[in-house]
Amino acid sequence: MSSVRVRFAPSPTGYLHVGGLRTALYNYLFARKQEGTFILRIEDTDQSRYVPDAERKLIDILKWSGLQYDEGPDIGGPKAPYRQSERLAIYQSYAQQLVEAGKAYYAFDTAEELEAMRREQEKLRIPTKYDRRALKLSAEEVQAKLRSGVPHVIRMRVPDDTTIAFDDIVRGRVEFSSDQLDDQVLIKSDGYPTYHLANVVDDHLMEISHVIRGEEWLPSTPKHVLLYQFFGWELPQFAHLPLLLNPDKSKLSKRQGDVAVEDYREKGYLPEALINFVALLGWNPGDERELFTLDELVKEFSLERVGKSGAVFNIEKLKWMNAEHLRKKPAREILSMLKEELARSAYKSIHFSDNYLLNVIEAMRERIGFVRDIIDKSPYFFQPPLTYDPDVVQKRWKKETPAHVAALRDAFERLISPKKEDYEAALHATAQHLGVGNGQLIHPLRLAVSGTGAGPGVFDILAIIGKDETIRRLNKAIETLS
């Protein structure tokens, strides 16, 4: 049994598209599940689209996502180099081989000429494809042009009137008529290969066993199949993944929202949540479980359970999933994330002990979607309330309230190193003494210490901020709200 080798082969655009992340993930999961090899290959064959630093950013975000590859440009491997721009001579020699075998040919047309040709074809309402005018050139003419340095490309010679078929793991048998296929350019006039040539050559040379990629590649797969046949190479298994969609069902794109994994990292999404979420876009375990760690996904994954239809990228569910993963995350890990957020917040110059922050995390973790929310939803853990929510004041702060709160303050004053339960007992005693319900004190108390009407249990808040701070806040509220 030959070993499984798969690759994620992005072109370095400067960011990682979430669709790309999903493709990378499925390749990773399949490789790990099959105990195979997961390879990163950089497809940087378009000089006009060169983006400085793009590869570094790509690798950086891939690391963040946790998809560790076994071979790649930065870590090397037995099939190096893994950067197509460093493999130019290889593609040249294979293209040359095809020319010699009569399976590819030189063409000298300019962009303008091709453009005119296409316009003409559109006018005649016939399929737009290269009309093979270069094939009319004699061998001598071709040699002459080559010698005099006329810019040229190498095109593949698609055979006439044959059917090209292949079996796709997710789609079953797919057939194309060769008449529909264009004589694809293999080597561009700048000497770089196109995707089609480079991809096939590298997949063969790197011994890729399964090509797992987006559905947008399905229409060009017959060209690739032809190329494998031209070279006499064994075909890999193909698996074309359903597309990720915008809410309007078009292919997920910028313009309609965030598509870069970096955007989601920036917004505070956890990598495990994003991974879990995209894993379920086009695949499911067959039962009703939805929450998975990366390792659990590896155990469950199979290409057979990948669906065929496109999936809308639904942010609402991602948010829910992020909250779920946040709840499960060890408090220590959230702590370091919280510290980073604090360092970027208005409270950056204030020092909080780890223990204090850990308490805040425990109090808030059930009510947040992002780590950031700890700061945004409960600023009162980081500074005394600056304002009091007018709606809550209106509802909870009555004429008699200042006196009640003052009584409560006095009761709290008498406590020695109080714990949560001590505050609670003191409040109950005070309420009884005052002859009012607990709610008559609890709500104003919450308002006084937090400025809001929502949040963790009020006694938890008191235990966290401490007695002195509690008293200060009660006094301040009595003063401000009376």
Added chain:
RNA sequence: GGCCCUAUCGUCUAACGGUUUAGGACGCAGCCCUCUCAAGGCUGAAAUACGGGUUCGAUUCCCGUUAGGGCUACCA
């Protein structure tokens, strides 16, 4: 236009001819819990695009229609 792919609740999806009054999840609504907000529990509204076949029986198989999408570059 041509070629190709796809088609179950608003969204992600389960059901691989009968166990289905089509299941789960997100979101939405209501109730419970409750010091508030969450979380949690319960309940509810919500789908097999349409038309033909095949079959004793179709969400499931086939054909067509419709709809959506992808591709149609010297981009990937």
